[in-house]
Amino acid sequence: MKLEVRDLGVSYGATPVVRDLNFTLDGDDILMLVGPTGCGKTTILQAVAGLVPIECGQIQLGDRRIGAADHVPPEKRHIGMVFQDFALFPHLSVAQNVGFRLSNQAPVNHWLNRLGLEPLREARPERLSGGQKQRVALARALAHEPSLMLLDEPLSSLDASLKDVVRWEIRDALKEAGVPAIWVTHDQAEALSVGDQVGVLNAGRLQQVAPPEHCFGRPANRFVAGFLGEASFVPGQFGGGVAKTALGSAPAMMADSDVATEVDLLVRPDDLELTQASASQGQGEISWSRYEGGTRLYRVALDEGGSVRVRVNHEQSLSPGQRVVLRINATEPLTAFPRA
Numbered sequence: 001m002k003l004e005v006r007d008l009g010v011s012y013g014a015t016p017v018v019r020d021l022n023f024t025l026d027g028d029d030i031l032m033l034v035g036p037t038g039c040g041k042t043t044i045l046q047a048v049a050g051l052v053p054i055e056c057g058q059i060q061l062g063d064r065r066i067g068a069a070d071h072v073p074p075e076k077r078h079i080g081m082v083f084q085d086f087a088l089f090p091h092l093s094v095a096q097n098v099g100f101r102l103s104n105q106a107p108v109n110h111w112l113n114r115l116g117l118e119p120l121r122e123a124r125p126e127r128l129s130g131g132q133k134q135r136v137a138l139a140r141a142l143a144h145e146p147s148l149m150l151l152d153e154p155l156s157s158l159d160a161s162l163k164d165v166v167r168w169e170i171r172d173a174l175k176e177a178g179v180p181a182i183w184v185t186h187d188q189a190e191a192l193s194v195g196d197q198v199g200v201l202n203a204g205r206l207q208q209v210a211p212p213e214h215c216f217g218r219p220a221n222r223f224v225a226g227f228l229g230e231a232s233f234v235p236g237q238f239g240g241g242v243a244k245t246a247l248g249s250a251p252a253m254m255a256d257s258d259v260a261t262e263v264d265l266l267v268r269p270d271d272l273e274l275t276q277a278s279a280s281q282g283q284g285e286i287s288w289s290r291y292e293g294g295t296r297l298y299r300v301a302l303d304e305g306g307s308v309r310v311r312v313n314h315e316q317s318l319s320p321g322q323r324v325v326l327r328i329n330a331t332e333p334l335t336a337f338p339r340a
């Protein structure tokens with residue numbers, strides 16, 4: 001089913017929480033919704049589900065049009081929901097949870113099997129691990145053959161090792177079910193790796209919605225650049241598709257439809273090369289380092305002001321205070337913003 005959200009606004013009392021929201025989901029698209037705490041992610045899910053009233057705009061769910069004046073109750077929207085805290089019925093078995101109010105047992109058996117829950121079908125939720133509970137919640141939502149899935153931080157209650165497993169189980173199950181989904185997460189890496197689309201929200205407004213590579217490589221503004229991770233900005237001059245900076249020249253494009261010659265070039269840790277320099281050389285000095293296993297992350301304070309982060313192989317071990325030579329090493333155009 002196709003979901004089209006147009007100019008959606010939601011307020012709690014007199015406080016606007018979501019404004020001018022526009023996006024479309026079709027086929028089996030997974031939209032990962034990210035943004036700082038309190039920016040309105042859960043409110044968007046609740047508005048789409050019909051759990052909070054919309055103030056303005058429209059939600060088109062298949063052939064149903066929902067507006068401020070024409071509400072459709074949640075149970076008529078055919079939406080499956082998965083929450084952080086699983087929300088299982090404690091007095092029902094796994095199979096009863098998954099098949100709750102369903103007469104057709106075929107999808108129940110399918111998802112119990114598919115998610116490895118068959119041996120647990122008679123178990124009560126209290127006996128299950130966090131990962132198993134979340135699989136039950138997912139099986140329950142999918143067994144009802146929803147037209148759209150909403151997932152609100154489904155991995156938040158799981159420990160780190162389980163998160164990575166369950167994340168891909170959920171994605172694979174959503175793809176098999178062939179339904180579009182909105183998946184709220186706090187984890188930028190998860191959003192980039194799992195999503196077909198990433199929506200970056202700030203203060204109730206969608207800053208960008210686009211495929212992950214686009215949001216990361218071509219962020220629409222500095223907020224998106226910074227929120228999706230490890231952004232450094234290096235001053236430079238832009239012209240003819242090239243940005244010239246103290247760290248070298250690089251192919252570049254202006255963000256969005258901005259026009260400027262004095263720019264700040266977005267440089268991420270993998271866009272830079274770093275070599276050790278003598279005391280009188282280089283463009284800056286290391287202020288801290290973080291060992292990451294296979295790699296090391298350095299923060300370099302630049303002589304001309306500001307700083308950059310650089311990621312190198314773990315064998316390149318340098319100490320704070322060490323002077324370094326930095327070079328931008330990018331073959332794809334980097335994104336430039338008008339000088340702040």
Ligand SMILES: Nc1ncnc2c1ncn2[C@@H]1O[C@H](COP(=O)(O)OP(=O)(O)OP(=O)(O)O)[C@@H](O)[C@H]1O
Nearest residue numbers: 012013017035036037038039040041042043044186
């Ligand atoms: N029922 C409510 N009544 C009044 N204000 C609310 C209600 N629910 C949420 N809010 C407020 O609306 C804003 C958006 O909340 P929401 O839960 O949608 O954000 P979020 O992005 O999901 O946050 P988090 O990442 O912390 O879960 C916040 O300022 C929150 O305090």
